[in-house]
Amino acid sequence: MAKLRAGIDLGGTKVQAIIADARHKIVGEARYATPTTGGADAVVGALVAAVKEAAELAGVETAELAGVGLGAPGDVDDKKGTIDNAGNLAGFDHPVPVAAMLKEELGVPVVRMGNDVSVATAAEFELGAGRPFRSLLGVFWGTGVGGGLILDGQEWSGRGGAGEIGHMVVKEGGARCQCGRLGCMEAYAGRRAMEAEAKRREDEGEKTILFKLMRSRGRDRLTAGIWNRALADGDKVARKVVDRAYVALGAGVASAVNLLDVEAVVLGGGVGTKLGDSARARLEQEMAPHLFNDDRPPQVLLVELGDLGGALGAALLVKRG
Amino acid sequence: MAKLRAGIDLGGTKVQAIIADARHKIVGEARYATPTTGGADAVVGALVAAVKEAAELAGVETAELAGVGLGAPGDVDDKKGTIDNAGNLAGFDHPVPVAAMLKEELGVPVVRMGNDVSVATAAEFELGAGRPFRSLLGVFWGTGVGGGLILDGQEWSGRGGAGEIGHMVVKEGGARCQCGRLGCMEAYAGRRAMEAEAKRREDEGEKTILFKLMRSRGRDRLTAGIWNRALADGDKVARKVVDRAYVALGAGVASAVNLLDVEAVVLGGGVGTKLGDSARARLEQEMAPHLFNDDRPPQVLLVELGDLGGALGAALLVKRG
Numbered sequence: 001m002a003k004l005r006a007g008i009d010l011g012g013t014k015v016q017a018i019i020a021d022a023r024h025k026i027v028g029e030a031r032y033a034t035p036t037t038g039g040a041d042a043v044v045g046a047l048v049a050a051v052k053e054a055a056e057l058a059g060v061e062t063a064e065l066a067g068v069g070l071g072a073p074g075d076v077d078d079k080k081g082t083i084d085n086a087g088n089l090a091g092f093d094h095p096v097p098v099a100a101m102l103k104e105e106l107g108v109p110v111v112r113m114g115n116d117v118s119v120a121t122a123a124e125f126e127l128g129a130g131r132p133f134r135s136l137l138g139v140f141w142g143t144g145v146g147g148g149l150i151l152d153g154q155e156w157s158g159r160g161g162a163g164e165i166g167h168m169v170v171k172e173g174g175a176r177c178q179c180g181r182l183g184c185m186e187a188y189a190g191r192r193a194m195e196a197e198a199k200r201r202e203d204e205g206e207k208t209i210l211f212k213l214m215r216s217r218g219r220d221r222l223t224a225g226i227w228n229r230a231l232a233d234g235d236k237v238a239r240k241v242v243d244r245a246y247v248a249l250g251a252g253v254a255s256a257v258n259l260l261d262v263e264a265v266v267l268g269g270g271v272g273t274k275l276g277d278s279a280r281a282r283l284e285q286e287m288a289p290h291l292f293n294d295d296r297p298p299q300v301l302l303v304e305l306g307d308l309g310g311a312l313g314a315a316l317l318v319k320r321g
Numbered sequence: 322m323a324k325l326r327a328g329i330d331l332g333g334t335k336v337q338a339i340i341a342d343a344r345h346k347i348v349g350e351a352r353y354a355t356p357t358t359g360g361a362d363a364v365v366g367a368l369v370a371a372v373k374e375a376a377e378l379a380g381v382e383t384a385e386l387a388g389v390g391l392g393a394p395g396d397v398d399d400k401k402g403t404i405d406n407a408g409n410l411a412g413f414d415h416p417v418p419v420a421a422m423l424k425e426e427l428g429v430p431v432v433r434m435g436n437d438v439s440v441a442t443a444a445e446f447e448l449g450a451g452r453p454f455r456s457l458l459g460v461f462w463g464t465g466v467g468g469g470l471i472l473d474g475q476e477w478s479g480r481g482g483a484g485e486i487g488h489m490v491v492k493e494g495g496a497r498c499q500c501g502r503l504g505c506m507e508a509y510a511g512r513r514a515m516e517a518e519a520k521r522r523e524d525e526g527e528k529t530i531l532f533k534l535m536r537s538r539g540r541d542r543l544t545a546g547i548w549n550r551a552l553a554d555g556d557k558v559a560r561k562v563v564d565r566a567y568v569a570l571g572a573g574v575a576s577a578v579n580l581l582d583v584e585a586v587v588l589g590g591g592v593g594t595k596l597g598d599s600a601r602a603r604l605e606q607e608m609a610p611h612l613f614n615d616d617r618p619p620q621v622l623l624v625e626l627g628d629l630g631g632a633l634g635a636a637l638l639v640k641r642g
Contacts, residue, residue, distance in 0.1 A: 135479065147580065151477060158456065158582020159617070167613040168576035171493050172568060181611055183572070247493060251504070255489035259468065259577055261479020290502055292488040296480070 003066035004058060006051045006108075007315025009116065009308075010034070010043070010072040012088030012143065017050035018311040019058040019065075024127050026308065028058030039091030044098060048105040067110030068102055069317035071119035071310045075160075078113045088143070112317035116310055117163055118155055120303075121148025123313030124266050128304035133263040137256055137298075139165060140269035141249065141279070144178070144190045147256070166190060170251040188248035191271050194241050195222045201237045208237035224274030250286020258292045268303030276302060324387035325379060327372050327429075328636025330437065330629075331355070331364070331393040333409030333464065338371035339632040340379040340386075345448055347629065349379030360412030365419060369426040388431030389423055390638035392440035392631045396481075399434045409464070433638035437631055438484055439476055441624075442469025444634030445587050449625035454584040458577055458619075460486060461590035462570065462600070465499070465511040468577070487511060491572040509569035512592050515562050516543045522558045529558035545595030571607020579613045589624035597623060 004027065009016040012034060019028035030053035035042035047070070055062045074086025081099025086092035099111040114122075121138030124130040130138075130150065138148035147165030149156040156162055166186030167179060174183030178192060187193050198210050213226045230238035253265055265287075267280050284300040291297050303309055325348065330337040333355060340349035351374035356363035368391070376383045395407025402420025407413035420432040435443075442459030445451040451459075451471065459469035468486030470477040477483055487507035488500060495504030499513060508514050519531050534547045551559035574586055586608075588601050605621040612618050624630055 149580075151472060152475075154473075156472060156581070159584060159614075160582065161614040162580065162582035164579040164582075164613040167579045167611075168489075169491055169572040169611050172491050172495075172572050174493075179613065181613075183611075251490040251493050255576060256580055258485040258488045259470075259483065259580065260477070261481065261483035261485075263480060290488075290490050290504075292485040292500065292502075293480075293482040 003064065004060050005066050005315045005318040006054065006062070006068040007311040007313065007318075008047055008051060008068065008070045009120075009310030009314060010047065010070060010089070011116065011310075012073070015046045015050045016308065016311045017047070017054040018308060018315060019054045019060065020312060020315040024312060024315070026312070028054040028056070028060075029308070029311075030054040030057070034089065036090050040089075040096040041091070043089055043091060044096070044101045044105075047098075047102060051102075051106055063107035065106070065108050067112065067318035068106060068108050069119075069314035070098065070102070070111065070113045071116040071314040072098070072113060073116050076113050076115050081111065081113065083113070110318060114314065114317050115157070115163075117146035117148045118157060119313035119317065120268060120310045121150060121163075121266070121313070122155055122316060123305055123309045124268070124303050125150045126316060127312060128309060129266045129301040130264060133299075135260070135262040136264040136266055137165070137253070137260065137262050138266050138268065138303075139249070139253055139272065139283075141189065141191075141267065141272035142270035143192050145186045145249070145252075146269070149260070149262075151260070151262070165252060165256055168252045168255055170248050170255070185248045185252035189245040189252070191222070191224070194227070194245055197241050197244070198222065198237055201241070206237050209233060209235050210238055224271045227271075228275065246282050246286045249283055250288075251290055253283065254287040254290035257287070257298055258290070261293065262298055264299040264301060266301050266303055268306075268309060273303060273306055324385065325381050326387050326636045326639040327375065327383070327389040328632040328634065328639075329368055329372060329389065329391045330441075330631030330635060331368065331391060331410070332437065332631070333394070336367045336371045337629065337632045338368070338375040339629060339636060340375045340381065341633060341636040345633060345636070347633070349375040349377070349381075350629070350632075351375040351378070355410065357411050361410075361417040362412070364410055364412060365417070365422045365426075368419075368423060372423075372427055384428035386427070386429050388433065388639035389427060389429050390440075390635035391419065391423070391432065391434045392437040392635040393419075393434060394437050397434050397436050402432065402434065404434070431639060435635065435638050436478070436484075438467035438469045439478060440634035440638065441589060441631045442471060442587070442634070443476055443637060444626055444630045445589070445624050446471045447637060448633060449630060450587045450622040451585060454620075456581070456583040457585040457587055458486070458574070458581065458583050459587050459589065459624075460570070460574055460593065460604075462510065462512075462588065462593035463591035464513050466507045466570070466573075467590070470581070470583075472581070472583070486573055486577055489573045489576055491569050491576070506569045506573035510566040510573075512543070512545070515548070515566055518562050518565070519543065519558055522562070527558050530554060530556050531559055545592045548592075549596065567603050567607045570604055571609075572611055574604065575608040575611035578608070578619055579611070582614065583619055585620040585622060587622050587624055589627075589630060594624060594627055
């Protein structure tokens with residue numbers, strides 16, 4: 001019998017671990033909050049705890065696993081087994097030898113790592129919405145906007161930094177992005193940028209229920225659910241900021257399609273997944289005016305693996321290894 | 322001895338034919354103006370005449386050639402041997418069976434066809450400035466702005482329509498492009514768009530020597546040489562329009578690099594080749610503020626094969642065939 005594999009999706013807010021069998025069926029899973037104090041040791045501790053819990057639910061010892069795959073933000077170096085420059089993770093401002101730490105703590109023979117967005121795109125390509133296609137663009141709409149590319153059935157990572165669709169310029173001299181540059185798509189469409197724009201409008205006297213909703217729900221940020229609620233209530237600021245985000249997403253994704261002529265665009269990410277088909281349909285609509293080959297637009301689909309795509313994709317890294 | 326091959330670059334203003342030997346040395350060449358009257362028959366007639374003249378200079382009968390390669394604008398269907406929708410060519414508003422016509426007139430066994438920009442990019446990759454790289458973006462700056470992609474040593478054409486870098490959106494809601502859409506890079510940087518913008522400014526009372534130069538040189542359009550002359554004379558309209566073009570080129574090309582993380586950008590095309598290293602340096606400069614991985618920008622190079630790249634690339638199609 002083929003061995004089980006673990007996959008971990010490490011994000012700024014959560015750690016999602018799964019145990020998958022040879023047919024990619026999930027036989028155990030666990031989710032932890034990402035520690036924000038305690039540095040890299042605490043974060044790796046959460047990875048270890050999540051895998052142990054998922055393995056226990058699957059009825060397997062971690063030492064019996066074929067290996068662990070990890071999708072992570074920042075500079076992920078699979079050869080060296082390190083993660084560096086992960087701004088959303090406390091303690092990852094220098095290379096952290098995550099692979100060695102996981103091997104030791106879990107007793108597994110193999111740890112493979114990949115960029116979180118690439119890993120999630122590969123999962124959709126192999127197991128999800130991208131199965132029918134040979135080329136696709138994954139668009140992960142969350143705090144920022146990340147992109148993953150499959151071209152002729154292979155991941156395309158360039159020199160290691162491809163897929164920065166959120167930093168394609170959609171408006172020369174436009175809004176300042178979190179990255180410091182002007183006019184990036186993410187400066188309009190990223191959840192963080194949307195929140196900053198709503199705040200700016202409130203500060204200038206426009207009325208909005210967005211921040212009231214945030215406080216009443218005990219949240220510290222404007223989640224996709226809060227945006228949805230405000231839109232349903234006819235909140236004008238929410239409407240303007242969301243429209244602005246879709247216009248930027250449409251221009252940026254259409255530009256990528258004009259350059260690459262992929263068969264499909266697969267929309268995911270925290271915001272994309274939460275807003276679901278309305279986001280998919282609106283993205284398709286906002287892309288249309290910019291598509292050069294407008295007689296044959298790409299298919300625009302939602303991710304099928306949802307929240308677990310990242311962890312399933314991470315487990316695929318082991319299969320390949 | 323390996324047979325000689327012919328390559329033809331078919332453009333809106335000229336037909337360039339070459340005869341190449343097995344080591345890609347040019348042993349004969351001929352250039353004709355592209356007929357603007359007489360329809361597709363006249364255009365194909367010019368292709369035939371150019372190949373015959375180049376072959377004669379090379380001391381070979383066309384029937385002895387291994388084959389003819391053709392780079393052309395519009396929808397080029399190599400399997401069917403047809404060219405369609407080539408807006409700049411008179412009589413190509415329906416599928417023209419160019420391959421069959423060339424075979425009959427020239428007595429060659431093989432005719433292969435490709436998109437003009439892809440063919441020129443492949444030539445730079447195999448024989449020119451792109452030789453040291455495995456991935457590159459060709460930027461052909463002329464009447465419009467075309468793009469060609471080599472990824473992992475292979476041409477990437479998507480579903481046949483990849484490389485439309487000129488129609489990446491650099492300014493949401495911006496200037497109207499020749500293609501009818503808003504904010505395309507080509508709407509600022511294409512030679513035709515630059516001329517329209519200069520005309521608009523002159524019509525609004527701004528002073529410029531651009532059109533005076535055009536008339537005194539007996540030209541019907543603002544060539545790269547005319548722009549150069551006006552810039553050298555301190556013409557303010559020329560300066561503004563050219564600056565605007567470079568800003569758009571920088572944003573669009575940087576966006577493509579952020580998405581694909583290629584090793585190199587190779588600048589060519591009628592305008593790019595004519596302006597030469599000053600254009601290369603300025604493109605590099607205007608890309609810089611938008612590059613996400615700004616610690617390792619791609620190399621930005623000029624084409625090495627110049628005007629003959631298209632024809633040399635076309636001849637490569639036969640080698641592969």
